[in-house]
Amino acid sequence: MTSVSTGVRRGRPGDMVFTIVNYAMFLLLVFLCAYPFYYLIINSVSANDVSALGDVRWLPVGFHLNNYKEVFQLDGLPMAAVVSVGRTVIGTAATVLASAFLGFMFTQSKMWGRRFWYRFVIVTMYFSAGLIPVFIIMKNLGLTNNFWVYVLPFIVQPFFIILVKTYVESMPESLQEAAEVDGANIVQTFFRIYLPNMTPILATVAIFSAVAQWNSFQDTLIYVTDQSLYTLQYLLYMFINQANSLAQAAQNAGGNLSSIVSAATSQTPTSIRMTVSVIVVLPIIFIYPLFQRFFVKGIMLGAVKG
Amino acid sequence: MTVSAVLPEVAATELEQTGQSKRHQREKRAGGRRSYGMFWCIVPFLVLVFLFSYFPLYGWIYALFDYKPALGLSGSEFVGLQWFEMLVSSPTQLAQIAQVLENTLAISFLGIATSVLPLAFAVFLNEVRTPWFRNAVQTLTTLPNFISWVLVYMIAFSLFSSSGLVNSILTDSGLITAPIKFLDTDQHVWLTMTLWSIWKGLGWGAIIYLAAIAGIDQSLYESARIDGAGRFQTMWYITVPQLMPTYLVLLLLSVANLLNNGMEQYFVFQNAFNKEHIQVLDLYVYNIGMTGNNLSMATAIGMLKSIISVVLLFTVNTIAKRVRGTSIV
Numbered sequence: 143m144t145s146v147s148t149g150v151r152r153g154r155p156g157d158m159v160f161t162i163v164n165y166a167m168f169l170l171l172v173f174l175c176a177y178p179f180y181y182l183i184i185n186s187v188s189a190n191d192v193s194a195l196g197d198v199r200w201l202p203v204g205f206h207l208n209n210y211k212e213v214f215q216l217d218g219l220p221m222a223a224v225v226s227v228g229r230t231v232i233g234t235a236a237t238v239l240a241s242a243f244l245g246f247m248f249t250q251s252k253m254w255g256r257r258f259w260y261r262f263v264i265v266t267m268y269f270s271a272g273l274i275p276v277f278i279i280m281k282n283l284g285l286t287n288n289f290w291v292y293v294l295p296f297i298v299q300p301f302f303i304i305l306v307k308t309y310v311e312s313m314p315e316s317l318q319e320a321a322e323v324d325g326a327n328i329v330q331t332f333f334r335i336y337l338p339n340m341t342p343i344l345a346t347v348a349i350f351s352a353v354a355q356w357n358s359f360q361d362t363l364i365y366v367t368d369q370s371l372y373t374l375q376y377l378l379y380m381f382i383n384q385a386n387s388l389a390q391a392a393q394n395a396g397g398n399l400s401s402i403v404s405a406a407t408s409q410t411p412t413s414i415r416m417t418v419s420v421i422v423v424l425p426i427i428f429i430y431p432l433f434q435r436f437f438v439k440g441i442m443l444g445a446v447k448g
Numbered sequence: 449m450t451v452s453a454v455l456p457e458v459a460a461t462e463l464e465q466t467g468q469s470k471r472h473q474r475e476k477r478a479g480g481r482r483s484y485g486m487f488w489c490i491v492p493f494l495v496l497v498f499l500f501s502y503f504p505l506y507g508w509i510y511a512l513f514d515y516k517p518a519l520g521l522s523g524s525e526f527v528g529l530q531w532f533e534m535l536v537s538s539p540t541q542l543a544q545i546a547q548v549l550e551n552t553l554a555i556s557f558l559g560i561a562t563s564v565l566p567l568a569f570a571v572f573l574n575e576v577r578t579p580w581f582r583n584a585v586q587t588l589t590t591l592p593n594f595i596s597w598v599l600v601y602m603i604a605f606s607l608f609s610s611s612g613l614v615n616s617i618l619t620d621s622g623l624i625t626a627p628i629k630f631l632d633t634d635q636h637v638w639l640t641m642t643l644w645s646i647w648k649g650l651g652w653g654a655i656i657y658l659a660a661i662a663g664i665d666q667s668l669y670e671s672a673r674i675d676g677a678g679r680f681q682t683m684w685y686i687t688v689p690q691l692m693p694t695y696l697v698l699l700l701l702s703v704a705n706l707l708n709n710g711m712e713q714y715f716v717f718q719n720a721f722n723k724e725h726i727q728v729l730d731l732y733v734y735n736i737g738m739t740g741n742n743l744s745m746a747t748a749i750g751m752l753k754s755i756i757s758v759v760l761l762f763t764v765n766t767i768a769k770r771v772r773g774t775s776i777v
Contacts, residue, residue: 176588178603196616253486266501272750274737275507295500357596379598
């Protein structure tokens, strides 16, 4: 009886139909999710007069890379790229380090008021004073039109702290005991013993934090009016909303170039939007599949016990 | 932070439970010694939490003033509950609030109604036996989750604007003569917003269920097969019931988040045409506070929203405790 294998019922005709329908359904889903990205990419390298009409569908038409050259001459775009990369790198580093340290410290039962302070941090997941009071506080703290508004509020993330804390609790306690016997203080124990052993969970935290930083749009919208602090996301949003003035801006920025290029390569609002979109999305398309196995594990760690 | 609206809380709950027993063990071992040195190490971080999460609560006081940013709080007039009275006494204001609440609840309920889709996705993907195909599906369907709402809007714009792909295909095939205004319309806004949420979140939402499926005891399937269960029967009688606890937790959390739709999605999709039906509470607070410059009124509304949300959370938590024996907070 116990030797019944999983393959026993494979021959059923109903199963065959089910399998085909099931695969077809997922193929369709994959198409719906992936095609829009492909569409942006092929349009950004196609002849601009064709793509403006929505006629580039399966393969690039009249391939050229002029759009990328010209978009980087647009006012503010290189600066926005620097701001976006800067907040992603600095913000992620700060968040990862803080999550690792706090997650570790909250496992230290010797710490004064540990339980209280842990709750003090964790309950902030469940309430918010609301947009306006937070805005006024940020303003009073001098964080509006300040690069640090992109970093400081995101340093302490309760969810990440929980993830790290659980991970540390699953590590053998003898690690810490051994370090203490060797005379290491708590900070040394953290940096020399625990931090190097937390990589899997910190990779999860890093990718979440990096994606959130890279994608963040609302904070620029609310706290920033200084153009030199605009992010790529915000610039893209402005580009979508400035259909007509955009082509003009490109003509001006391109200057000497635009007078000699043909209709196929001169900028249109569509070509600029598509190209900026691709610039914004490419890092994610490249980086995220590499990290996927990490955060799937991270989520499993969070969702299912053990 | 927009990692995910639901996952953190779930994780928190489950983790709290596992953390509990070990914590107790350690506490006992530690005895009575208390380290203030360790506490001072974390103080800088606690200050950040206080500044950005607790201190703003004090800002609720702006709801009692006619706050003018240029004059500061001391220069602004104290008006008591005027803003709260205005919410219910002025008919135009009341009508607007009613519309905003209707939008908020409609979109939330559509979200709840479609919350079984990620579960179904996971159950059916589990039946796919080709590893590379499974992985490809998972990778490509989670991709939309990792882009911003601005990019989602850009994609919507390039596919559905009057010169976009869809209209271009429809015109070329002769089905329509004038482009359909998919984005600049007030019709079906709730539905299209829900569809975009699904597009962005479906694959990602399924991950938690796939994780749960991976944790199901295989012997359940074996014994079902011995009893002669077919493919659908194992799906329906084993996989689905095993996922129910996870589903219920997420469901309860979405009830607790009834009023919190967030504003980014609706902000980027809003325009002069769809404004009436797209304004959810979060967006409304932004629109009257930041755009309309009525900071006090916006604070009052935001404050009511926060209080109701916390009450909802605790109500749902109590229900969860009664029904499942575990709390979700």
